[in-house]
Structures are given as structure tokens and as C-alpha cells.
Amino acid sequence: xxxxxxxxxxxxxxxxEETVEPPASVRTVDDLxxxxxxxxxxxxxxxxxxxxxxxxxxxxxxxxxxxxxxAGEIAFFPPMTGG
Amino acid sequence: xxxxxxxxxQQADFDIAREIAALTAGRTxxxxxxxxxxxxxxxxxxxxxxxxxxEHYPGMAEAEILRHAETAMSRWPLTGLTVxxxxxxxxPGENIVLVLTASAHRQAAFQAAEFLMDYLKTxxxxxxxxxxxxxxxxxxxxxxDDAAAARWTKP
Numbered sequence: 647x648x649x650x651x652x653x654x655x656x657x658x659x660x661x662x663e664e665t666v667e668p669p670a671s672v673r674t675v676d677d678l679x680x681x682x683x684x685x686x687x688x689x690x691x692x693x694x695x696x697x698x699x700x701x702x703x704x705x706x707x708x709x710x711x712x713x714x715x716x717a718g719e720i721a722f723f724p725p726m727t728g729g
Numbered sequence: 730x731x732x733x734x735x736x737x738x739q740q741a742d743f744d745i746a747r748e749i750a751a752l753t754a755g756r757t758x759x760x761x762x763x764x765x766x767x768x769x770x771x772x773x774x775x776x777x778x779x780x781x782x783x784e785h786y787p788g789m790a791e792a793e794i795l796r797h798a799e800t801a802m803s804r805w806p807l808t809g810l811t812v813x814x815x816x817x818x819x820x821p822g823e824n825i826v827l828v829l830t831a832s833a834h835r836q837a838a839f840q841a842a843e844f845l846m847d848y849l850k851t852x853x854x855x856x857x858x859x860x861x862x863x864x865x866x867x868x869x870x871x872x873x874d875d876a877a878a879a880r881w882t883k884p
Contacts, residue, residue, distance in 0.1 A: 650786070652784060652854065702854070705793075721789065724870070727868040728854070
């Protein structure tokens with residue numbers, strides 16, 4: 647699946663997007679954040695406080711306990727500050 | 730007749746008068762247009778701001794604004810709606826966002842404009858980074874914006 651990062655999550659990870667293939671045990675958005683956090687120092691820093699990070703699946707906001715099966719694109723970003 | 734909805738995300742500035750004219754041209758069913766513009770401030774909590782840089786999530790930003798536009802149209806008898814949100818570097822005094830709501834009567838237009846702005850602030854995937862003498866930093870989300878959006882879900 648494709649993963650996208652925005653704002654300070656993107657800066658901390660050091661890339662805007664990538665394709666990842668997590669194992670089947672990674673079921674939810676929360677699981678995915680925990681799995682990504684183990685990919686290295688930059689990821690650990692980006693996902694050190696997962697409760698503040700928002701997620702979207704295929705362009706729609708989702709809660710962190712949402713199951714990711716079937717997702718084409720998952721995005722992680724801080725709370726929004728537009729307008 | 731379907732309600733005309735315009736949603737644009739762009740780097741360029743917008744002309745409010747021209748956007749209103751485009752919304753109302755040839756129409757005789759519009760009795761009220763409410764216009765809200767968000768403008769870049771030159772200071773934040775006493776600190777001078779040199780510029781804001783707005784980042785967005787292409788695709789989702791348009792989709793999210795459209796979802797809220799559809800909600801607004803289901804809640805109020807709107808006859809037209811325009812949302813323009815700028816991205817990129819914006820300096821103090823420049824426009825950031827425009828919301829236009831048209832209706833036969835003012836009340837629906839006022840309420841829908843406020844509803845849309847409250848939801849844009851908290852739900853549309855845009856992020857502001859501030860430039861000041863101290864360097865650059867991401868603007869933090871405000872609890873009062875969440876509270877402003879939440880009041881529309883109360884009965």
C-alpha cells in the first residue's frame with residue numbers, strides 16, 4: 647500500500663510518500679503507526695506520539711482503530727491548521 | 730437545477746468581487762451572498778510573522794471541502810457556493826481562503842459560511858508553517874477551532 651506523510655510528519659520521516667508491505671499482523675491504523683515507528687530513528691521520531699497524529703484512508707479521515715485491509719493509500723499528518 | 734459549487738485550491742491570489750460576480754451572473758434567485766475571507770496576519774501572540782507557507786493533501790483537500798459543501802447544502806437552502814483556498818507562501822495582508830455562500834435569504838448564507846469555515850479549519854487537510862525571526866515552525870491546532878466545529882453537531 648502507498649503511505650503519504652504531510653507537514654511535520656513528512657519532515658520527520660524525511661519523505662513525502664512510499665510503498666510499504668506490512669505483515670498481516672498489522673491490522674489497524676494504530677498497528678501501522680507502531681510498525682512504521684520501528685523502521686528507524688526518523689520514523690520513531692515521527693510516530694513518537696501516535697495519539698496526536700491523524701490518518702486518512704483513500705482521502706477520507708479515519709480513526710486510529712480502523713482496519714487497513716483493502717486500503718489503497720494511507721496518509722499520516724498532524725491536526726489540520728488551514729482556513 | 731443543481732446548485733453551482735466551485736472548489737479551487739491554487740497558489741494564485743483570488744479577486745473577491747470577480748468570484749461573487751461569477752457566482753451571481755445571470756441569476757435572479759439569489760437574494761444574499763455572504764463572503765468570508767481569511768487573511769494572513771502580520772503577528773501571532775506578539776511575534777512578527779514574515780510569511781506563512783501552506784501545505785495541502787492534493788485530492789483529499791478537494792474531496793473534504795466537497796463533503797462539507799454537500800453537508801452545508803443539505804442543511805441550508807443554498808443557491809450557490811464557492812470555496813477557494815490558497816497554498817504556497819503567503820505574506821501578511823494577503824488572502825488565504827475565500828468562502829462564498831448564496832441563498833434566497835441572508836440567514837442561510839450567513840450560517841452556511843460560518844459552518845464551512847469552522848469545518849475547513851479543523852477537517853480540511855491544510856497545514857500552515859510560520860516564518861518569523863526565530864525561524865520556521867508548524868502552526869499548532871487550536872482547541873477553540875475544534876469547539877467551533879463541534880457546536881454544529883449539537884442538536
